Amino acid sequence: MLITRRAASTASQPLALTIGNFDGVHLGHQAMLAQVKQAAERLGLTSCAMTFEPHPREFLAPDQAPVRLTSLREKLSLLAKTGIARAQLIHFNLAFASIPASTFISRILRRELDVRWLLIGDDFRFGANRSGDRMLLQQYAAQADSFELEIMPSFCINGLRVSSTAIREALASGDLLLAKTMLGRDYCISGRVVDGDKLGKKIGFPTANICLEHNHPPLSGIFVVEVTDQDSQQPDRRLPGVASLGTRPTIRDAGKPVLEVHLFDFDKEIYGHRLCVHFLHKLRDEAKFADLGILTRQIAQDVVDAQQFFLIKNIKRNIPLEVYSFHP
Numbered sequence: 001m002l003i004t005r006r007a008a009s010t011a012s013q014p015l016a017l018t019i020g021n022f023d024g025v026h027l028g029h030q031a032m033l034a035q036v037k038q039a040a041e042r043l044g045l046t047s048c049a050m051t052f053e054p055h056p057r058e059f060l061a062p063d064q065a066p067v068r069l070t071s072l073r074e075k076l077s078l079l080a081k082t083g084i085a086r087a088q089l090i091h092f093n094l095a096f097a098s099i100p101a102s103t104f105i106s107r108i109l110r111r112e113l114d115v116r117w118l119l120i121g122d123d124f125r126f127g128a129n130r131s132g133d134r135m136l137l138q139q140y141a142a143q144a145d146s147f148e149l150e151i152m153p154s155f156c157i158n159g160l161r162v163s164s165t166a167i168r169e170a171l172a173s174g175d176l177l178l179a180k181t182m183l184g185r186d187y188c189i190s191g192r193v194v195d196g197d198k199l200g201k202k203i204g205f206p207t208a209n210i211c212l213e214h215n216h217p218p219l220s221g222i223f224v225v226e227v228t229d230q231d232s233q234q235p236d237r238r239l240p241g242v243a244s245l246g247t248r249p250t251i252r253d254a255g256k257p258v259l260e261v262h263l264f265d266f267d268k269e270i271y272g273h274r275l276c277v278h279f280l281h282k283l284r285d286e287a288k289f290a291d292l293g294i295l296t297r298q299i300a301q302d303v304v305d306a307q308q309f310f311l312i313k314n315i316k317r318n319i320p321l322e323v324y325s326f327h328p
């Protein structure tokens with residue numbers, strides 16, 4: 001077995017490690033990473049998260065692979081925000097998928113990475129044919145001069161197990177609040193602004209078209225959003241707007257999802273800028289309208305509905321408030 005390393009910036013030091021796909025870096029992942037950091041501090045180790053690209057199921061069964069919550073870039077940036085010292089990226093290919101579970105432990109975890117403390121989820125499986133499990137790791141952990149093993153129980157909120165699958169389902173059904181509860185932040189998609197059909201300005205609603213880093217986003221429809229522009233003077237400033245994520249059937253069906261945002265009270269050229277679109281609320285599903293005039297009137301209504309959302313969101317209040325909106 002040949003292992004090649006690229007761009008390791010930290011010197012090789014004994015590790016406190018956790019392993020996973022970390023798609024979304026949700027609150028369950030964040031709790032795991034916090035434990036790894038604590039153990040690393042306590043034991044004088046380097047905290048590290050091992051993750052895979054592509055997602056193992058994207059490689060092994062592309063037809064059944066789940067839609068991604070985060071691109072690799074987004075995932076690494078979220079991992080960095082947790083304060084974990086290092087990410088160990090495994091290029092998931094046939095050679096890696098064929099490594100027997102016991103070889104993965106002895107050769108990679110122990111010899112190559114010098115793992116002294118390991119945290120895994122309660123349903124963690126690994127190695128060729130997913131034959132390795134916590135029992136196997138426990139056997140190795142019991143040996144002299146081995147690593148310490150911790151098992152993370154399911155992380156639940158209101159009795160619901162937080163998982164990437166549950167977040168994908170919440171997003172697909174338009175329940176952005178539930179997704180936010182599990183992610184610990186608004187769901188967001190980032191990418192660079194590219195040229196579109198140049199129709200937006202003509203109909204009075206310029207839209208920044210964002211190049212998607214993953215082809216199958218986990219949600220679709222028309223949304224209230226806030227946008228941050230990483231290439232602006234104020235990269236953390238959240239600009240309000242509306243976004244459309246769909247195939248645009250009215251104009252010329254793009255055949256694949258297109259993400260575009262119209263920002264309120266904004267008229268700068270931002271082609272090439274990297275934007276992050278934070279999804280706050282779903283307004284409606286995308287529709288095929290009879291002509292451009294009807295679509296334009298609907299977009300104007302979407303803007304009014306979104307502004308109403310922001311009006312209520314921004315009022316400071318000390319009374320529990322439930323809001324009903326009626327649509328024709």
Ligand SMILES: Cc1cc2nc3c(=O)[nH]c(=O)nc-3n(C[C@H](O)[C@H](O)[C@H](O)COP(=O)(O)O)c2cc1C
Pocket residue numbers: 195196197198199200201205206207208209222242243244247248249250251260261262285286287288289295299302303
């Ligand atoms: C708030 C909003 C709602 C939209 N809703 C739809 C829709 O329901 N159906 C559709 O075909 N296109 C919809 N669009 C996409 C428009 O067709 C698109 O923005 C317009 O064609 C301009 O595209 P361009 O930026 O590539 O020039 C929507 C766009 C926005 C900003």
Ligand SMILES: Nc1ncnc2c1ncn2[C@@H]1O[C@H](COP(=O)(O)OP(=O)(O)O)[C@@H](O)[C@H]1O
Pocket residue numbers: 193194195196197198199200201202205206207208209261262263264265266267268269270271
């Ligand atoms: N309020 C705004 N919201 C979004 N983009 C805007 C806005 N004002 C100006 N722009 C700029 O105009 C472009 C969108 O104009 P549009 O006519 O829709 O062209 P395109 O089809 O290339 O997206 C954006 O990429 C951005 O550079």
